[in-house]
Amino acid sequence: MDAAEHHPPLETYDVNAISADGAQRSGPQLAIIVPTFNERDNIAELIGRLRVCLDHRSWEVVFVDDDSPDGTAAVVREQAAADSRVRCLRRIGRRGLSSACVEGMLATTAPYVAVMDADMQHDERLLPQMLDVLQNSDADIVVGSRYAPGGDIGDWDARRARMSRMAIRLSRVLVPADLTDPMSGFFMLRRAVLEDCMRHLSTIGFKILADVFASAPQPLRFKELAYSFRLRRAGVSKLDSVTAWDYVMLLLDKMVGRYIPVRFLAFSIVGTMGVAVHFAVLTLVFKGFHRGFVAGQATATLCAMTFNFAVNNVLTYRDMRLRGMGWLKGWATFVLACGIGGFSNLGVASTIYGLGRGWFPAAIAGIVVGAVWNYAVTMMLTWGRPRR
Numbered sequence: 205m206d207a208a209e210h211h212p213p214l215e216t217y218d219v220n221a222i223s224a225d226g227a228q229r230s231g232p233q234l235a236i237i238v239p240t241f242n243e244r245d246n247i248a249e250l251i252g253r254l255r256v257c258l259d260h261r262s263w264e265v266v267f268v269d270d271d272s273p274d275g276t277a278a279v280v281r282e283q284a285a286a287d288s289r290v291r292c293l294r295r296i297g298r299r300g301l302s303s304a305c306v307e308g309m310l311a312t313t314a315p316y317v318a319v320m321d322a323d324m325q326h327d328e329r330l331l332p333q334m335l336d337v338l339q340n341s342d343a344d345i346v347v348g349s350r351y352a353p354g355g356d357i358g359d360w361d362a363r364r365a366r367m368s369r370m371a372i373r374l375s376r377v378l379v380p381a382d383l384t385d386p387m388s389g390f391f392m393l394r395r396a397v398l399e400d401c402m403r404h405l406s407t408i409g410f411k412i413l414a415d416v417f418a419s420a421p422q423p424l425r426f427k428e429l430a431y432s433f434r435l436r437r438a439g440v441s442k443l444d445s446v447t448a449w450d451y452v453m454l455l456l457d458k459m460v461g462r463y464i465p466v467r468f469l470a471f472s473i474v475g476t477m478g479v480a481v482h483f484a485v486l487t488l489v490f491k492g493f494h495r496g497f498v499a500g501q502a503t504a505t506l507c508a509m510t511f512n513f514a515v516n517n518v519l520t521y522r523d524m525r526l527r528g529m530g531w532l533k534g535w536a537t538f539v540l541a542c543g544i545g546g547f548s549n550l551g552v553a554s555t556i557y558g559l560g561r562g563w564f565p566a567a568i569a570g571i572v573v574g575a576v577w578n579y580a581v582t583m584m585l586t587w588g589r590p591r592r
């Protein structure tokens with residue numbers, strides 16, 4: 205049977221007629237991006253609250269889930285089946301709040317985009333007000349602030365409040381001084397702001413707002429709306445001690461990232477710690493247990509490599525952390541790559557030393573070549589090919 209008998213030729217479709225058809229739903233005005241990791245018990249409640257507070261507005265909510273083991277994505281899909289304003293973006297083998305927010309923002313066509321947490325700590329009743337501000341003023345971004353007059357940080361203990369204040373002070377190199385809550389995870393911006401800064405975003409860690417301010421080519425016009433930070437409704441916090449490391453990496457990336465990849469910096473910092481591990485193990489085996497130097501050096505090298513691999517896996521490659529069998533395979537490729545790196549270090553250093561350039565520059569040259577080799581090869585071989 206001839207297919208042309210049943211299907212009209214392509215040119216007979218009138219694309220304009222289709223989009224002008226009143227039956228077609230137009231795109232949303234506002235998208236709320238919600239990064240999620242193990243938040244299944246908060247999804248229905250949050251959608252319910254959005255329905256109430258955004259009543260007559262045109263909106264959608266995009267949950268960006270990093271393959272949560274608790275099945276958050278399945279709960280979102282269930283909700284999406286009943287309401288097309290609910291969307292689910294699922295990322296596999298990736299972690300990271302900032303990068304999830306950015307990918308969610310890029311996945312919507314809405315001209316206004318908000319970011320908020322799933323755990324009800326952000327006051328959703330601020331959303332209509334935020335939208336009104338953007339639609340009726342020249343502000344580029346509206347920030348929900350816990351530190352503006354009228355806002356508060358809720359039930360934080362003294363330690364967390366102190367850490368937050370310290371992070372705000374540190375952020376002053378990235379964001380304007382009069383932004384009272386640069387660590388806020390609750391804000392709404394115009395799509396144009398995102399278009400302007402998206403290629404410069406670091407997307408490291410938790411602090412997406414500071415990243416946006418620091419990446420915008422022009423100073424952003426902002427307004428702040430005060431709100432009270434509430435208690436997490438269900439589930440557990442994902443904030444941990446590594447969040448502080450991520451934050452320092454974000455600051456470093458913004459300061460020197462255009463010259464040196466921040467992952468390389470992190471890799472080098474871990475490598476330096478590995479040298480300390482090496483000497484500690486060598487001293488123990490050689491001096492403490494009175495084994496031969498070669499045995500001590502070999503044990504120390506293996507321990508230092510294992511240390512470097514484990515710490516890099518948790519810090520430098522936190523967003524693509526290896527676990528289980530992946531961890532073992534990663535360790536094997538890391539040891540192999542760094543073993544070869546050790547030889548290239550030795551080769552370069554002895555060649556330069558042989559040229560009569562002195563032992564110190566020769567050693568430094570060997571270390572630099574070895575470090576760059578280790579970084580480049582393990583980046584591809586051990587952790588796959590990261591974006592940055």
Ligand SMILES: Nc1nc2c(ncn2[C@@H]2O[C@H](COP(=O)(O)OP(=O)(O)OP(=O)(O)O)[C@@H](O)[C@H]2O)c(=O)[nH]1
Nearest residue numbers: 239240241268270299300301304321322441442443
């Ligand atoms: N997609 C994605 N979302 C994340 C990740 N880490 C955290 N989130 C989500 O980001 C939001 C903020 O995380 P929280 O753990 O609530 O962090 P917090 O609000 O600073 O800390 P608490 O006050 O202790 O709740 C929540 O909706 C989390 O589910 C991640 O790696 N990937």
Ligand SMILES: [Mg+2]
Nearest residue numbers: 321323325436
């Ligand atoms: Mg929270």
